[in-house]
Amino acid sequence: MAPQIFYPSDVLKPYIKHYWVLYASKSLSNVVLFPSGFMEFAINISEGSATIHLGNRISKMPKLEILGHLNIPTTETISAGTTVLITRFYPHAASIFLPNPAGDFTNNSTDLNNVLNDNLSGFYHQLMEQPSLQQKIKLLEAFLIQRLMNTNKKLDTARLVEQLCKTIQAGGSAFNLQKLAARYQISERYIQKIFLDYVGITPHGLFSVQRFTRSLQLVRAASSSLTDIGYECGYYDQAHFIREFKSYAGLTPLQVMKDCQKEW
Known part of the structure; x- marks a missing residue:
C-alpha cells in the first residue's frame, strides 16, 4: 500500500516537509531503511510493533520515536497491522523541537519520553482517541507548535x-x-x-x-x-x-x- 501523505499547516511549513502514514498489511522482515537526509518523528498508532536493526544493534521501536539520520545499513521488521504516523523534518529543523543536539540521534532510534524527560502518555492517549488521521495530525501539530514556541532562541x-x-x-x-x-x-x-x-x-x-x-x-x-x-x-x-x-x-x-x- 502506498503511503498516505499529509502537508503541514502554514506555521510548520518552514520546518516540516510532510507527514506520512505507513501501514503494513502483512508482516514484513528485513525492510531496508535507506538514508533519506531527513530526521523523523514516528508515532506507532496501532497495536502492531516494529524492530529496527541499526548496523549490529537491535531495538524495539518505541511508541514515540525520534529516528535520526541514517548513514549505516539499517533494516526493520514490522508486524502485520502496524500503522505509523511519521513527521518528516527538513534537514535543519528537527533540533528546533528537541533539547538535544541533532547529532545525539544519528543512527539511533530514541524514545521521545527519554529526550524530553517527561511522561508523554497523556499526549499519546489523547492522540489515539482521535477518530481520524486528520484529527490525529491536528493534535500532533498543536504539540509541535507548542514545542516551537518554547525554542525560539x-x-x-x-x-x-x-x-x-x-x-x-x-x-x-x-x-x-x-x-x-x-x-x-x-x-x-x-x-x-x-x-x-x-x-x-x-x-x-x-x-x-x-x-x-x-x-x-x-x-x-x-x-x-x-x-x-x-x-x-x-x-x-x-x-x-x-x-x-x-x-x-x-x-x-x-x-x-x-x-x-x-x-x-
Missing part, C-alpha cells in the same frame, strides 16, 4: 543552517566546504559545529546522503547503466559509487535494481 541559527543546506543541495555533484564558508563569511569549523548540532551529520555527510538518494532514484528507475548513474551523480568511478552505495544501504546498486525489477 534556536531559530536564527536554524535559518542559517537552512540556507547552507539549500546551497549544498543546489551544488549538484560537487561539494567544497571552503567555498561554502567563504560564501557565507563564516569559518569552516563553525559550519561543522552547527551542522552537528542542527542537522546531525557533517556538511559533507549531508552532501553524500543527498548524492546517494539521487543515485537510488536512478537505480530504482533502471533507465540507465550503473556506470552512467555513477557518472551523473558525481562519483569518481563505478567502484566508488558501489562502495559508498553499499556503505549506506548494505546492498549494491545492482542488488537494488534487481529487487525493483522483481517487484514489477
Whole structure:
C-alpha cells in the first residue's frame, strides 16, 4: 500500500516537509531503511510493533520515536497491522523541537519520553482517541507548535543552517566546504559545529546522503547503466559509487535494481 501523505499547516511549513502514514498489511522482515537526509518523528498508532536493526544493534521501536539520520545499513521488521504516523523534518529543523543536539540521534532510534524527560502518555492517549488521521495530525501539530514556541532562541541559527543546506543541495555533484564558508563569511569549523548540532551529520555527510538518494532514484528507475548513474551523480568511478552505495544501504546498486525489477 502506498503511503498516505499529509502537508503541514502554514506555521510548520518552514520546518516540516510532510507527514506520512505507513501501514503494513502483512508482516514484513528485513525492510531496508535507506538514508533519506531527513530526521523523523514516528508515532506507532496501532497495536502492531516494529524492530529496527541499526548496523549490529537491535531495538524495539518505541511508541514515540525520534529516528535520526541514517548513514549505516539499517533494516526493520514490522508486524502485520502496524500503522505509523511519521513527521518528516527538513534537514535543519528537527533540533528546533528537541533539547538535544541533532547529532545525539544519528543512527539511533530514541524514545521521545527519554529526550524530553517527561511522561508523554497523556499526549499519546489523547492522540489515539482521535477518530481520524486528520484529527490525529491536528493534535500532533498543536504539540509541535507548542514545542516551537518554547525554542525560539534556536531559530536564527536554524535559518542559517537552512540556507547552507539549500546551497549544498543546489551544488549538484560537487561539494567544497571552503567555498561554502567563504560564501557565507563564516569559518569552516563553525559550519561543522552547527551542522552537528542542527542537522546531525557533517556538511559533507549531508552532501553524500543527498548524492546517494539521487543515485537510488536512478537505480530504482533502471533507465540507465550503473556506470552512467555513477557518472551523473558525481562519483569518481563505478567502484566508488558501489562502495559508498553499499556503505549506506548494505546492498549494491545492482542488488537494488534487481529487487525493483522483481517487484514489477
